[in-house]
Amino acid sequence: MEARGKEKEFRDFATYMGFTHRKITPLWPQSNAECERFMRSIGKSIRAAHTQHQNWKQEMFTFLRNYRATKHATTEVSPAKLLFGRNIKTKLPTLTQKYDDKEIRETDERKKDKMKDYADTRRNAEPSNLQIGDTVLVKQDKQNKLSTPYNSNPYKIVERNGTMLTAKRDNGHTITRNSSFYKQVKIPLTIVNEEKQREEPATQLRTSGRINKTPAYLNDYVKSCYVK
Known part of the structure; x- marks a missing residue:
């Protein structure tokens, strides 16, 4: 009951904040691939900072700042610019350029479809034919x-x-x-053995009514077998 109450509380919170909570498939990281891939990059920066005996929190924030200010390979626009409508200040000089939100969404969808086709080809993915009731x-x-x-x-x-x-x-x-x-x-x-026993008993195999005749070239051999 407590778990259901928390689920309802979270649904109410999502409705109040105006976002849609999309559940992912358990034990299937591919369904949340964007987050999984980003966590891989963050983990790499933290391990590098730990190896170099640096403050890992400070290095993580530096990594996040640089990531948000860098042009994304899929959208071809930095994440900060998509969120704020402008580039954030970094040590590198930047130019202010306008972008079309519709064009960026189309580019993002096209490149993601291309990546999906590539992954499906590498994995020999096939559509599932399972239906409700199977x-x-x-x-x-x-x-x-x-x-x-x-x-x-x-x-x-x-x-x-x-x-x-x-x-x-x-x-x-x-x-x-x-x-x-x-x-x-x-x-x-x-199906258990009792159900199998309730089935009709198996019929015995019938023997052929054909009479087997000895080949003519063995007649002499057969006659010699009966000679005492």
Whole structure:
């Protein structure tokens, strides 16, 4: 109940502030790639400052200032200029240039689509055909030598949002993962031996009614076998 209360409080806060909270897929960093990549750059600057025995906080702020003042490779405009409408002051001289917000958004979308196509080609990505109602197995972490790649307890997909799928088990447990974590099963795994025994008994194999005749060239051999 406490967790639900906090979720409602955050939704109310988002509505009041006028922003939309977009949930990402659990255990799928690619869905939040921009933040993950930026944290990689910040971590690199902090480690460099620590190695050089410098104040890592001061070096991090210096890195952030330079990053915000540098022209971005995707938008071709610095982040500070997109936010404030002007360049921030740095030690490097700058020129004041006007920019078109619509043109920048189109450039950003075009280059991101190009990067996505490149990543999908490198990873041999294929579209998922899983639909609501399909029975699936969920990929699990490897615990020991006997662990299977997928959990043997089946789930059923109950919700889909792009590549983010939510599956539910008979006991009510739900799990949300990327589509690559699921494997569709055609035959329900809940079939037990009792159900198999209730099936019709297997019919015995019928023998052919054809009479086997000995080839003519073996007649002499067969007759010799019966000679005492």
